[in-house]
Structure formats: C-alpha cells, structure tokens
Amino acid sequence: MQFLRWLLAAVTVSAVTPAAWGEEIPKEYRETVNKGLAWLARTQFKDGHWEGVNSGYAVSMTALAGQALLCEGSTIREGKYRDNIRRAVDWLLDRVQPNGLIGVPGSPSEGGRYMYGHGFAVMFLACVVGEEENVRRRERLIKLLEKACKYSRDAQTNRGGWGYLSAKDGSNFDEGSVTITQMQGLRAARNAGVVVPIQAIKDGIEYLRQSTNDQGGVQYSLAFGGGGRGDGRPALTAAAICCGFSAGEYQGDLVKKWLKFCQNTLTTPGDGRRMGHDEYTHYYFAQVVYVLGDDRYKKLFPDAKPDEVLTWSKYRKAFFDECKRTQSADGSWSADSWTARMVGPVYVTACYLTIMQLDKGALPIYQR
Numbered sequence: 001m002q003f004l005r006w007l008l009a010a011v012t013v014s015a016v017t018p019a020a021w022g023e024e025i026p027k028e029y030r031e032t033v034n035k036g037l038a039w040l041a042r043t044q045f046k047d048g049h050w051e052g053v054n055s056g057y058a059v060s061m062t063a064l065a066g067q068a069l070l071c072e073g074s075t076i077r078e079g080k081y082r083d084n085i086r087r088a089v090d091w092l093l094d095r096v097q098p099n100g101l102i103g104v105p106g107s108p109s110e111g112g113r114y115m116y117g118h119g120f121a122v123m124f125l126a127c128v129v130g131e132e133e134n135v136r137r138r139e140r141l142i143k144l145l146e147k148a149c150k151y152s153r154d155a156q157t158n159r160g161g162w163g164y165l166s167a168k169d170g171s172n173f174d175e176g177s178v179t180i181t182q183m184q185g186l187r188a189a190r191n192a193g194v195v196v197p198i199q200a201i202k203d204g205i206e207y208l209r210q211s212t213n214d215q216g217g218v219q220y221s222l223a224f225g226g227g228g229r230g231d232g233r234p235a236l237t238a239a240a241i242c243c244g245f246s247a248g249e250y251q252g253d254l255v256k257k258w259l260k261f262c263q264n265t266l267t268t269p270g271d272g273r274r275m276g277h278d279e280y281t282h283y284y285f286a287q288v289v290y291v292l293g294d295d296r297y298k299k300l301f302p303d304a305k306p307d308e309v310l311t312w313s314k315y316r317k318a319f320f321d322e323c324k325r326t327q328s329a330d331g332s333w334s335a336d337s338w339t340a341r342m343v344g345p346v347y348v349t350a351c352y353l354t355i356m357q358l359d360k361g362a363l364p365i366y367q368r
Contacts (some may be wrong), residue, residue, distance in 0.1 A: 016173040025359060026316075032324045036353045037072055039331030040065050041084050041215035043346065048087030052344040056109045057093065059102065059117025060357055061343075062088050063124040064350040066297070070124070071366070072358035075131040089128055092121050096144050098152030105169070113164040115155060115178050122148050122185030127363050145194045152182050153197040159210070159222050160203030175221040176211060176236035179204055180243050181282070187246040188365045205247050208240045216257030234265040235278075245291055246365070256300055259288070263310065283351040284318065290358045291316040291368050316359075323352050 025033055044050055050061040063308040066088035074081035096102050102121040110117055112167045125145055132138040155166035161174030162182045183204045185334060190196040217232010218240045237258050244255040262285060294311040298304060327333055333348040354366075361367050 004185035035331035046090030050346045060120045061346045068353040076128045100147035103347040119181030119185040123188040126188035149196045153200040160207035173223045180239040183243045191364045192352035235281040241288045242284045278350045286355040
C-alpha cells in the first residue's frame with residue numbers, strides 16, 4: 001500500500017473534471033512543460049530524428065519525442081512545433097522497409113530491438129495521419145500504416161505476444177513490454193481508421209491474461225513457460241492496464257487485478273527508492289489514472305475505503321510536483337533509473353511531457 005500512502009500524503013486539490021480539447025495545464029506546471037518542449041525541439045537533429053545514448057534507439061526516440069510534441073496540440077500542419085513534427089514524420093517514413101517494418105533491422109544501434117521502434121512509430125504516425133492535408137501523402141501514409149500493422153501481426157509469436165525481434169528473427173521469443181508497445185500502436189492505428197488485424201489485439205490481450213499471476217502481476221515472458229506463475233512486474237502490469245482500457249476492458253476482473261497489484265507495489269518517485277523502470281511505469285500508469293479521473297475508481301471498486309480510492313487529482317499533484325522539482329535547468333530530465341541511463345534524457349523527457357499534457361486531450365489514444 002506504499003503507493004496509496006504517497007498519494008494520500010499529497011496536498012488535496014479540487015476534483016478534475018473530464019478534459020476537453022485544449023484544456024490548460026495547471027498554471028503552476030506550464031513553465032515546466034514549456035521548458036521541456038523547447039528542449040526537445042532544440043535537440044532534434046536537422047534530418048528530423050532524435051536518438052538515445054550512443055546514437056541508440058533512434059526510431060523509438062523519434063516517435064516518443066514526436067508524440068510529446070503532438071500532445072502540446074501542434075500537428076503536422078499547424079502549431080508551434082509543426083515543423084519538428086513534419087521532419088520527424090519524414091524521417092520515419094524514409095525508414096519503412098518493403099515488408100512494412102518501420103526501422104532499420106541491420107543497424108547496430110537498434111537492430112537487436114527493432115520491434116520497440118516499430119510499435120512506437122506506428123502509434124506516432126497513426127496520430128498524425130488525420131491531419132495530413134496533402135491527399136497523396138495521406139493516402140501513402142495510410143497504406144504504409146496498413147502494411148506496418150500487417151507486419152506487426154506477422155511478427156507476433158504463436159503465444160500472442162511480441163519480442164524484441166519478429167517471431168521469425170527472434171526464435172519465437174516474446175515478452176510483455178514489446179507486446180504492450182505493439183498493442184498501443186495497433187490501437188492508435190485503428191482509432192485513425194487504418195485497417196488493423198483485430199485478431200492480433202485479441203491474441204495480445206490473451207497473452208497478457210496468461211502472463212498474469214495469482215497476485216495480479218504480469219510476468220516478464222511466457223516464452224519459457226510459466227503460465228502466469230512467474231514474479232509479477234509492476235511496470236508491465238501498469239502498461240497492461242493501458243492495453244486493457246484500449247481494448248475496451250474498463251471493468252473486467254483482469255483489469256481490476258492488475259490495478260490492485262500496481263497500487264500495492266509501485267514505489268514513490270523522489271523518495272530515494274528507484275524502480276528499474278519507473279519512467280516507463282508511470283508513462284503508462286499515469287494514462288490509467290487519467291482515464292479513471294476522480295470518480296471511476298469507485299465504479300470499479302464500490303466497496304473501496306476512502307484511503308484506497310485512486311484519483312487523478314491526487315496522482316497529478318504528487319507526480320507533477322516531483323517532475324517540477326527534478327527538471328534540469330535546460331528543460332530536460334536526467335536519466336535516473338537503470339533503464340533511463342541506458343537510453344538517455346530524450347526518453348525520460350518525452351515520457352514526462354506526455355504525462356504532464358494528458359489534460360489537454362489532444363490525442364485520441366490518451367483521451368478518457
């Protein structure tokens with residue numbers, strides 16, 4: 001219950017009403033967000049991409065950074081960051097392979113984990129396709145996304161999950177984090193009207209179901225067996241709830257188990273006890289709490305005690321204050337966790353900015 005204790009220790013704020021398009025970020029955090037966005041725009045390479053430590057994960061970093069700029073309200077055709085978004089789109093489109101993969105599998109900087117980049121790129125491109133005014137470019141983008149979604153289905157393992165590489169290249173290995181990345185990409189594409197292999201999403205949900213242990217935690221992988229008997233991982237479980245919500249599972253028993261597991265296991269940012277993947281964890285868990293708002297938790301758990309109720313207003317106050325406190329002078333966030341140190345500040349900054357802009361409701365994939 002340590003996560004609940006952290007939330008309840010936060011200063012009480014007024015209830016958050018469902019966000020409408022363009023709702024302002026609370027004024028005490030606007031400068032923090034604006035500084036972060038400016039840092040992202042400033043660190044984009046001239047050819048349109050971002051990259052991580054040692055030039056790594058360029059496809060993933062470009063998609064995540066571009067997504068954070070979209071959350072500001074800019075689009076591919078208008079807004080303060082339209083040129084940055086356009087260049088990111090063009091850079092990614094230049095990396096679409098004939099088979100639909102978005103990425104460069106032979107690249108030493110991303111070749112060993114190209115399915116991450118593919119999933120994030122599908123999500124980002126799906127979020128811009130509706131704003132593309134040029135008919136030919138839009139038609140091309142839709143066709144490329146349909147091909148990319150088909151590639152995701154073809155890359156899926158026979159257990160319904162995805163791994164760092166395609167099932168063929170990766171000897172049928174799969175694990176939770178890539179599975180969730182693919183499913184969010186497919187969901188964003190479907191939201192945009194792109195033809196998506198629906199069975200891929202259904203099989204992915206079943207994979208997560210089979211990965212859930214008795215305590216409600218999602219284990220790392222089913223590739224070596226386990227059937228949900230492995231240790232539950234808070235990061236994967238938080239991300240799984242997002243997939244459940246995206247698939248329309250708002251009140252099912254599985255989502256409830258995942259949510260309870262997260263409440264009992266997540267650590268408090270800034271208290272000196274880091275999780276190995278806490279930027280990743282809160283990137284997804286914040287989306288979950290935002291969807292819950294201030295009243296939906298009680299609908300899931302009518303008998304919950306007051307100190308068990310999870311609300312967006314409490315979460316936002318506690319987490320945003322921590323983001324404000326830890327932001328670097330240049331507008332970025334440092335890579336604190338082990339995972340972030342391996343990837344770099346673009347990753348952390350993009351994740352935090354996405355969280356801090358959820359109230360704007362700019363993108364369907366993040367809306368209530």
